[in-house]
Amino acid sequence: MKFLDQAKIYLKSGDGGRGCVSFRREKYIEFGGPNGGDGGKGGSVYFVAVENLNTLIDFRYQQHFKAGNGQHGMGSEMSGAKGEDMIIKVPVGTEIVADDGVTVIADMLEAGQTFMIAKGGDGGRGNVRFKTSTNQAPRYAEPGWPGVEMWVWLRLKIIADVGLIGLPNAGKSTFLSAVTKARPKIADYPFTTLHPNLGVAWVDSKEIVIADIPGLIEGAHDGVGLGDRFLKHVERCSVFLHLIDATSENVAKEYKTIRKELELYERNLINKPEVVALNKIDSLTKEEIDKKVKSLKRVTKSPVYAISAIANTNTLDCLRKISSFVPLKNKKQDIDTPIIEEAPIKKAWSPLD
Ligand SMILES: Nc1nc2c(ncn2[C@@H]2O[C@H](COP(=O)(O)OP(=O)(O)OP(=O)(O)O)[C@@H](O)[C@H]2O)c(=O)[nH]1
Numbered sequence: 001m002k003f004l005d006q007a008k009i010y011l012k013s014g015d016g017g018r019g020c021v022s023f024r025r026e027k028y029i030e031f032g033g034p035n036g037g038d039g040g041k042g043g044s045v046y047f048v049a050v051e052n053l054n055t056l057i058d059f060r061y062q063q064h065f066k067a068g069n070g071q072h073g074m075g076s077e078m079s080g081a082k083g084e085d086m087i088i089k090v091p092v093g094t095e096i097v098a099d100d101g102v103t104v105i106a107d108m109l110e111a112g113q114t115f116m117i118a119k120g121g122d123g124g125r126g127n128v129r130f131k132t133s134t135n136q137a138p139r140y141a142e143p144g145w146p147g148v149e150m151w152v153w154l155r156l157k158i159i160a161d162v163g164l165i166g167l168p169n170a171g172k173s174t175f176l177s178a179v180t181k182a183r184p185k186i187a188d189y190p191f192t193t194l195h196p197n198l199g200v201a202w203v204d205s206k207e208i209v210i211a212d213i214p215g216l217i218e219g220a221h222d223g224v225g226l227g228d229r230f231l232k233h234v235e236r237c238s239v240f241l242h243l244i245d246a247t248s249e250n251v252a253k254e255y256k257t258i259r260k261e262l263e264l265y266e267r268n269l270i271n272k273p274e275v276v277a278l279n280k281i282d283s284l285t286k287e288e289i290d291k292k293v294k295s296l297k298r299v300t301k302s303p304v305y306a307i308s309a310i311a312n313t314n315t316l317d318c319l320r321k322i323s324s325f326v327p328l329k330n331k332k333q334d335i336d337t338p339i340i341e342e343a344p345i346k347k348a349w350s351p352l353d
């Protein structure tokens with residue numbers, strides 16, 4: 001599946017239907033009076049967060065979403081039908097941002113969360129509503145109220161419990177494939193990973209979602225390498241697993257490079273809990289490992305583990321430590337019963353359809 005974490009879409013809620021001007025005409029009934037019905041309400045546009053999506057790629061193929069218009073009122077005091085609602089499914093973790101690209105309108109954080117972004121226009125009142133003692137035969141009715149139209153940005157920030165960070169080639173994807181069923185691309189050249197990969201690990205019957213993102217290098221905040229925009233996918237994690245290649249000369253320096261980039265991306269990120277893993281210890285002697293662990297401990301207060309993702313050495317201990325920072329999840333809301341305060345759902349548009 002292709003990955004896309006930003007998309008711009010157009011939304012329009014339905015216009016309300018026009019009220020009707022009509023008079024009762026029947027044999028033997030004189031002065032039947034007005035009987036024009038009201039127009040129907042326009043459909044509204046909703047967003048609903050769903051769990052089984054993790055990309056916005058479908059919005060590359062469809063960018064326009066319109067709810068149905070209300071029908072016009074009719075004679076015999078018949079109201080027009082309501083327009084159909086438009087329900088747009090987005091992955092959990094999607095921010096809905098205004099056209100200016102800055103103002104966050106809604107943050108879809110939980111499965112089943114529903115947000116009405118554009119309310120349908122009200123229907124106009126039919127002429128029967130305007131009958132008064134002084135005007136028994138009004139010849140006017142209201143027009144329907146127009147719907148709302150807008151462009152919005154959808155910005156996906158994947159929600160994972162653990163974010164894997166480190167320089168390219170540190171072994172992030174190898175770690176993900178060692179502890180989860182995910183099979184990301186692994187290779188011994190930098191920037192193998194070009195978009196985030198997710199995997200689910202089970203630690204003592206606790207479920208933790210791990211996100212593997214592209215490697216960071218010095219200057220990533222200035223766009224060097226793949227830049228640092230992928231950090232948005234780990235900014236909501238409970239904990240970072242910071243992987244460091246044990247075969248590199250100066251592990252302390254590499255550690256500091258990544259910490260600096262985190263800080264430059266968002267100051268608060270360096271206060272997030274972190275577990276440090278010196279990876280690839282299968283390629284080192286015991287003395288070398290001790291020496292490198294010591295030099296890491298001199299520059300960080302975070303717990304340091306010496307692991308080998310390939311040989312699966314100490315990965316479980318490391319995972320247990322990570323898991324201690326991940327809060328237990330609440331039961332997720334069933335998405336078949338979304339909470340909607342306004343109109344009931346009639347039509348569901350799904351990128352999966
Ligand atoms: N010897 C040894 N090699 C490892 C270990 N873990 C990963 N590697 C190797 O290191 C290289 C890079 O691994 P990746 O998992 O692709 O590294 P990455 O951090 O995801 O790299 P990017 O996606 O480029 O950021 C591959 O050739 C792996 O086989 C390990 O524990 N021991």
Ligand SMILES: [Mg+2]
Nearest residue numbers: 172173192193
């Ligand atoms: Mg990788």
